[in-house]
Amino acid sequence: MTTKKTLFDKVWDAHVVDSVQNGPQILYIDKHLIHEVTSPQAFNELEARGIPVFRPNQIVATADHNTPTLNQDLPIKDELSRKQLEQLSTNCAKNNITLYELGHKYNGIVHVMAPELGITQPGMTMVCGDSHTSTHGAFGTIAFGIGTSQVAQVFASQCLLLTKPKSLRVTVNGTLKNGVLPKDVILYIISKLGTNSGTGYFCEYAGDVFENMSMEGRMTVCNMSIEMGARGGMIAPDETTFEYVKGREFAPKGDDFEKKVAYWKTLPTDPDAAFDKEYHFDAEDIEPMVTYGTNPGMGIKISETIPVDDNSSFKKSLEYMNFKAGESLINKPINFVFIGSCTNSRIEDFRVAANFIKGKQKAQNVTAWLVPGSKQVEAQIINEGLNDIFEDAGFELRQPGCSACLAMNDDKIPQGEYCVSTSNRNFEGRQGQGSRTILASPLVAAATAVAGKIVDVTKEINETNVTLSAVVRSH
DSSP states (O other): OOOOOOOHHHHHTTTTEEEEESSOOOEEEEEEETTTSSHHHHHHHHOOOOOOSSSSSEEEEEESSSSSSSTSSSSSOOOHHHHHHHHHHHHHHHOOOHHHHHOOOOOBBBBHHHHTOOOSOOEEEEEESSGGGGGGGGGSSSSEEEOOHHHHHHHHSSSEEEEEOEEEEEEEEEEOOTTOOOHHHHHHHHHHTTTTTTEEEEEESSSSHHHHOOOHHHHHHGGGGGTTSSEEEEEEHHHHHHHHTTTTTTTTHHHHHHHHHHHHHHOOOOOTTOOSSEEEEGGGGOEEEEOSSSSTTEEEEETTTOOOOOOHHHHHHHHHTOOTTTOOOOBBBBOOOEOOTTTOHHHHHHHHHHHHHOOOOOOOOOEEEEOOSSSHHHHEEEHHHHHHHHHHHHHOOOOOSSGGTOOOOSSSOOOTTTTEESOOOTTTTTTTTOOOEEEEHHHHHHHHHHBBOOOOHHHHHHHTTOOHHHHHOOO
């Protein structure tokens, strides 16, 4: 009798090099992505031990975390950032590793540039010294973040010693309401399940909602799997996946592509395959979301009020945010808006924002940063004329990078200020010391920038008859 397998099982089992009974397994890694922050120590460790990089052709590097988003053609002013980028260039040159450094046409946030170049493909195993590597799971890929010691392990052997995670499936069926974006879907799921619900699991997302999503939307969902504690997230590859990959720079071509597709079609979870844990949600219950606390699980529908909870950590979180239980966030004045990060900096995100912003003006009290995820996204924004819409409305389009997601560069939110952000984490000080982050979709962020305060975006789009699905499909 043939055992029914999940998508995760199929990809994992195909990459096991060796295993110990009831113990860890040696997993082969197809692609290793690196950047300037978590790789220097790993390179130093190998050099100190006299170990060469085993398979440099399986590694791709980019500069993203510490990079400035203004005047990228000029020398970097911050000494630490400059040294880290110089060290990355030196290490990659010394070890024959492909690097897309600052200014290169393929440069960008690691989890944006790899998919858009066709480096990310279904059925792969991928790792990076960055927790949001789970983004690549949107392609039916086992992708997860690793620590610096594991980065060195992959450099040396192209393998990792791991214990196989358990399996989790989240199914969402039905039709999303107008104005509800993939970011809202994942924020809703995390708000219901909590930030520890996925600990020890790899999560597969299934159902109508994910099947009908674009690849950009699927990447947003998988990106935030780590925020519910999961090791990673996956969505089964389908025709949407194949069409996205086809023709990209490093995707298979011709007969090789067709052979790959034939294999990729075997990857979806078998009917009746068993998961260790399952959750089900109805699409009709999801509305535009905002967070009110200091972890991504502290989220509410934009029309709801902050819940009441006597837990001390909950109260501490509200105190940091200067919010009160029972309070509505609608009409809350906001001075900073950030659309970007590896969660929401793809062309679809900027199309949605531009469609809402067109013909309107940014509120005078708002500083609004639009930061594309890569040079290619930046070029698309300009070529499609979206930049003209943003400039006319008073928004600032900056150059690619992680930017105000994590304050490792100059793009910081001032102490005590609120920022409606399309990034993935709202931890204390995440966007700058004392800053207060409210996570939301690109649509909610755009509407906030125009109003100068949080507004019920569903009323806004219904009044102007905006249909978001048409915006995405029209390009």
